[in-house]
Structure formats: C-alpha cells, structure tokens
Amino acid sequence: MAEAASPAFAALPSPPFYAAIFSSLRNGDDEAGYQAAAARMLELAARQPGFLGVESARGADRFGITVSYWESEAAIADWKRHAEHAAVRAHGRGHWYDHFELRVAKVERAYGKSASR
Amino acid sequence: MAEAASPAFAALPSPPFYAAIFSSLRNGDDEAGYQAAAARMLELAARQPGFLGVESARGADRFGITVSYWESEAAIADWKRHAEHAAVRAHGRGHWYDHFELRVAKVERAYGKSASR
Numbered sequence: 001m002a003e004a005a006s007p008a009f010a011a012l013p014s015p016p017f018y019a020a021i022f023s024s025l026r027n028g029d030d031e032a033g034y035q036a037a038a039a040r041m042l043e044l045a046a047r048q049p050g051f052l053g054v055e056s057a058r059g060a061d062r063f064g065i066t067v068s069y070w071e072s073e074a075a076i077a078d079w080k081r082h083a084e085h086a087a088v089r090a091h092g093r094g095h096w097y098d099h100f101e102l103r104v105a106k107v108e109r110a111y112g113k114s115a116s117r
Numbered sequence: 118m119a120e121a122a123s124p125a126f127a128a129l130p131s132p133p134f135y136a137a138i139f140s141s142l143r144n145g146d147d148e149a150g151y152q153a154a155a156a157r158m159l160e161l162a163a164r165q166p167g168f169l170g171v172e173s174a175r176g177a178d179r180f181g182i183t184v185s186y187w188e189s190e191a192a193i194a195d196w197k198r199h200a201e202h203a204a205v206r207a208h209g210r211g212h213w214y215d216h217f218e219l220r221v222a223k224v225e226r227a228y229g230k231s232a233s234r
Contacts, residue, residue: 019138021138021224059174105136106223110221113216113217
C-alpha cells in the first residue's frame with residue numbers, strides 16, 4: 001500500500017477491488033444540508049465492512065466526481081442497502097442534484113507517483 | 118445511451134466498458150501551460166479509437182479527478198502509447214502534479230437520473 005501524498009488521496013491495497021464512481025451536478029440548493037449529509041455519509045461509509053477509501057472533487061461549475069473504493073461488489077451492495085444511506089440518497093435525488101450517474105467498476109490495475117522533492 | 122443532462126456528463130453506452138480513473142493534486146505551477154495541454158489531450162483522446170467520453174472535476178483545493186471511458190483495455194493501452202500523449206505525461210509528472218494516482222477499471226453496472234422538472 002502506497003502512502004498517500006495528501007489526505008485527498010485514498011490509500012488503497014493492490015487491485016483487484018471495486019470502485020463506485022459517482023458523478024453529479026449539484027443544483028446549488030441547500031448547501032448546508034448537503035454538506036452535513038455528505039459528511040455524515042462519509043462517516044457511515046468508513047464504518048462499513050469492505051470500505052477502502054474515497055476521493056472526491058467538485059469544481060466551481062457544480063460538477064463533481066466522488067469515487068469510493070470497496071473490497072467487493074457485495075460491500076457496495078451492503079452500503080447501498082444501509083437504511084440511513086438509502087434515506088439520504090432518496091432525499092438527495094429530489095433536492096440536491098440536477099443529474100447524477102453511478103458506475104460500478106472492478107479496478108484491475110493501479111499506479112501512482114509523487115513529485116520528487 | 119442516455120442523453121447527457123449537461124455537457125459535463127459523458128453519454129456512455131451500456132456496460133461493460135473501461136474507465137481510467139486519474140486523480141491528481143496540482144502543484145499550482147504553470148496554470149496556462151497545464152490548461153493548454155489538458156485541452157490538447159482531450160482533443161487527441163476524443164480522436165482515439167475506442168474513446169467513449171470523459172468527465173472531470175477539480176476543486177479549489179487543487180485536487181481533481183478525471184475519468185475517461187473506453188471501449189476496451191486495448192484502447193486505453195493504445196492511448197497510453199500515443200506519442201504526443203506520452204510526451205505530455207512525462208512533462209506533467211515533473212511539472213504539474215504533487216501527486217497522482219491512476220486506476221484502470223472495468224465498468225460492470227451503470228445508472229443515472231435527472232431531476233424531474
């Protein structure tokens with residue numbers, strides 16, 4: 001496992017593992033509610049069996065990508081069924097996003113590099 | 118293929134296909150050079166056989182995620198070998214990033230949703 005260069009990077013084991021790639025366009029409404037829910041979901045996800053890590057970025061155009069990493073597809077399915085997560089997802093679909101896409105993928109290869117210092 | 122809700126979303130076929138998940142921390146140097154190279158790489162990638170689309174987000178913290186989508190692993194390998202792309206990658210490793218990670222993954226499932234209007 002490579003040491004993460006910044007807290008923004010997930011420190012992941014060697015592949016294979018799974019990725020849930022969530023891309024979304026925020027509608028700009030209820031930023032405080034959205035931020036609180038996002039922090040809570042991260043806290044809950046990190047406690048789920050099989051959670052490996054998460055990386056997230058959102059630009060000023062409100063388009064964002066969050067990739068969460070998991071040991072298995074079963075771990076993603078369990079997280080999807082988590083009751084509080086399901087309730088927040090249902091709320092989010094109606095209140096926070098103009099559009100979103102979720103892609104579930106099996107990570108087969110990985111490499112990384114830090115700048116020489 | 119779902120119609121994209123915004124140009125920020127890639128309009129992708131049904132899985133399976135492949136994803137190159139590139140996460141990076143910009144060092145903040147040479148923003149003009151970086152932007153020009155990123156635009157040029159997007160233009161070149163879009164001409165590559167097997168290119169399906171790309172999504173990208175970078176926050177004010179300089180951490181970004183770009184996910185490019187491809188028909189096959191071979192298409193990703195061909196893009197990696199593209200001479201101009203290889204030269205720009207080599208330059209970028211030394212000049213634009215504090216750190217980056219690349220994960221290559223097979224997308225197995227996908228779904229999306231737009232807000233009701």
